Amino acid sequence: MPDLHTRIAASFARQGMMTTFGAQLAAVAQGRVEIVAPILPGSTQQQGYGHAALTFALGDTAAGYAALSLLPDEQEVVTAEIGIHLLAPAVGDLLVARGRVVKPGRRLIVVQSEVFAVTDGVEKQIALLNGTMVPVAA
Amino acid sequence: MPDLHTRIAASFARQGMMTTFGAQLAAVAQGRVEIVAPILPGSTQQQGYGHAALTFALGDTAAGYAALSLLPDEQEVVTAEIGIHLLAPAVGDLLVARGRVVKPGRRLIVVQSEVFAVTDGVEKQIALLNGTMVPVAA
Amino acid sequence: MPDLHTRIAASFARQGMMTTFGAQLAAVAQGRVEIVAPILPGSTQQQGYGHAALTFALGDTAAGYAALSLLPDEQEVVTAEIGIHLLAPAVGDLLVARGRVVKPGRRLIVVQSEVFAVTDGVEKQIALLNGTMVPVAA
Amino acid sequence: MPDLHTRIAASFARQGMMTTFGAQLAAVAQGRVEIVAPILPGSTQQQGYGHAALTFALGDTAAGYAALSLLPDEQEVVTAEIGIHLLAPAVGDLLVARGRVVKPGRRLIVVQSEVFAVTDGVEKQIALLNGTMVPVAA
Numbered sequence: 001m002p003d004l005h006t007r008i009a010a011s012f013a014r015q016g017m018m019t020t021f022g023a024q025l026a027a028v029a030q031g032r033v034e035i036v037a038p039i040l041p042g043s044t045q046q047q048g049y050g051h052a053a054l055t056f057a058l059g060d061t062a063a064g065y066a067a068l069s070l071l072p073d074e075q076e077v078v079t080a081e082i083g084i085h086l087l088a089p090a091v092g093d094l095l096v097a098r099g100r101v102v103k104p105g106r107r108l109i110v111v112q113s114e115v116f117a118v119t120d121g122v123e124k125q126i127a128l129l130n131g132t133m134v135p136v137a138a
Numbered sequence: 139m140p141d142l143h144t145r146i147a148a149s150f151a152r153q154g155m156m157t158t159f160g161a162q163l164a165a166v167a168q169g170r171v172e173i174v175a176p177i178l179p180g181s182t183q184q185q186g187y188g189h190a191a192l193t194f195a196l197g198d199t200a201a202g203y204a205a206l207s208l209l210p211d212e213q214e215v216v217t218a219e220i221g222i223h224l225l226a227p228a229v230g231d232l233l234v235a236r237g238r239v240v241k242p243g244r245r246l247i248v249v250q251s252e253v254f255a256v257t258d259g260v261e262k263q264i265a266l267l268n269g270t271m272v273p274v275a276a
Numbered sequence: 277m278p279d280l281h282t283r284i285a286a287s288f289a290r291q292g293m294m295t296t297f298g299a300q301l302a303a304v305a306q307g308r309v310e311i312v313a314p315i316l317p318g319s320t321q322q323q324g325y326g327h328a329a330l331t332f333a334l335g336d337t338a339a340g341y342a343a344l345s346l347l348p349d350e351q352e353v354v355t356a357e358i359g360i361h362l363l364a365p366a367v368g369d370l371l372v373a374r375g376r377v378v379k380p381g382r383r384l385i386v387v388q389s390e391v392f393a394v395t396d397g398v399e400k401q402i403a404l405l406n407g408t409m410v411p412v413a414a
Numbered sequence: 415m416p417d418l419h420t421r422i423a424a425s426f427a428r429q430g431m432m433t434t435f436g437a438q439l440a441a442v443a444q445g446r447v448e449i450v451a452p453i454l455p456g457s458t459q460q461q462g463y464g465h466a467a468l469t470f471a472l473g474d475t476a477a478g479y480a481a482l483s484l485l486p487d488e489q490e491v492v493t494a495e496i497g498i499h500l501l502a503p504a505v506g507d508l509l510v511a512r513g514r515v516v517k518p519g520r521r522l523i524v525v526q527s528e529v530f531a532v533t534d535g536v537e538k539q540i541a542l543l544n545g546t547m548v549p550v551a552a
Contacts, residue, residue, distance in 0.1 A: 014185075015189065020158060043158065046149045052195075052217050060194075076184075076185070080408060081222060083359065083497055085516070102501070103501045108356055108410065110499050130542065132499070219546055223386050248404070266406065268361060292456045292459075317430050319431055319434065324428075327431035332466075362494060
């Protein structure tokens with residue numbers, strides 16, 4: 001049985017979207033996952049800020065892997081629903097998304113992610129996501 | 139004053155994210171916008187389906203431009219919050235997102251998008267988004 | 277086996293909250309349920325309009341029974357999550373909530389409700405709810 | 415100018431719904447408000463638990479007053495949208511809702527509430543709400 005980080009890193013590496021965004025798996029723990037990514041020119045909206053979909057992608061993926069970290073190896077998770085509140089523009093040196101499990105469950109896992117923009121080492125929260133993950137057979 | 143389609147197409151063209159996803163502005167009307175995109179290898183999640191963030195990006199952007207289509211030229215919109223219910227995997231020849239305004243307002247615009255996967259010309263709904271757009275100075 | 281209306285009416289009658297609000301089950305069909313209620317003095321917020329929780333209660337309950345209408349007799353549903361967009365104040369002669377199933381499923385049922393205020397027979401939409409119901413053993 | 419607690423208590427007392435639910439304003443601070451309520455027979459769903467609308471009412475109201483606590487006297491707030499994740503049945507001696515401001519703003523205030531069921535003095539979280547409040551003229 002692979003360790004937790006190895007297992008999640010293997011799944012993360014198969015996500016074409018994470019490669020497109022230049023995202024990296026920064027930290028993995030039971031019920032908590034952190035992802036970082038730059039704001040690439042190909043990830044912007046019309047004003048040059050990071051697109052809401054970039055922030056969403058990082059937050060959703062961090063939350064999904066936080067849920068997966070509590071499940072046995074033969075299971076995957078899919079997002080059933082997730083909502084995002086955008087608090088500030090996605091501008092800075094890089095984005096950090098921290099996902100965590102709010103309430104584990106056999107059928108539903110309630111998750112939350114906070115996304116921060118980092119400028120000169122200072123973090124500013126730019127989004128809050130809340131959603132529901134569902135375990136499925138791998 | 140540019141016509142509605144020209145104005146929205148110009149904004150759409152400035153979105154690096156839409157270029158990254160190979161997305162195209164398919165239709166523009168007062169309060170309604172349609173966007174189409176393929177499921178590129180760089181837009182996938184770990185099982186090879188379209189990533190939730192691709193579906194989100196198309197739905198959020200279609201909804202945002204639907205809101206913008208009701209505003210004067212000197213205004214832009216930003217997403218305040220938006221939630222997505224995922225109904226089926228994003229698999230097929232291409233995705234179509236149709237955004238519309240549910241309730242216009244001076245300060246808040248409530249929007250909705252439906253996203254469909256199209257396979258051999260047959261549409262299947264894969265997501266429903268509901269959110270709030272806020273007008274801001276351009 | 278009781279017919280659909282009888283079965284849902286029996287469950288509705290056990291809801292103390294629906295009695296408190298003076299709510300009535302107005303229509304039941306496969307995947308669609310309608311509930312009506314007055315705006316009682318005991319259902320108001322601080323400005324004298326119907327409280328958001330009244331609108332929520334009617335929309336959530338209509339959506340829940342819409343989901344239940346698709347399930348076998350030995351099952352109940354519970355709300356996993358639901359969001360409400362409030363479009364206008366709850367003021368008028370009565371409120372009407374119409375719930376429907378957007379996407380049925382064995383494990384999750386995605387639902388939607390529209391809530392209207394009726395004044396002199398004219399309906400005005402005051403809210404849109406979107407949520408997820410989960411079947412459970414009765 | 416009345417102090418913060420007096421001002422919010424006065425508004426709270428005008429809410430017919432809070433009286434119906436037997437709810438009380440338990441604590442008020444800048445950006446944080448706590449409300450407690452019993453689970454009355456008139457507040458139940460069909461299985462005898464507290465109705466989701468009770469949990470919603472307490473969470474939404476606590477979040478709204480948390481937002482109001484940051485605004486000048488001549489303003490009120492209304493809920494633009496709010497979503498609730500239900501984590502466990504509303505059963506116990508009483509419910510406690512704690513609302514707080516996540517992100518203040520001139521036009522939008524992002525809020526969150528946690529709702530707990532208390533049994534023999536032990537708290538169990540039963541819901542998480544996230545939403546958007548809008549300041550309006552009183």
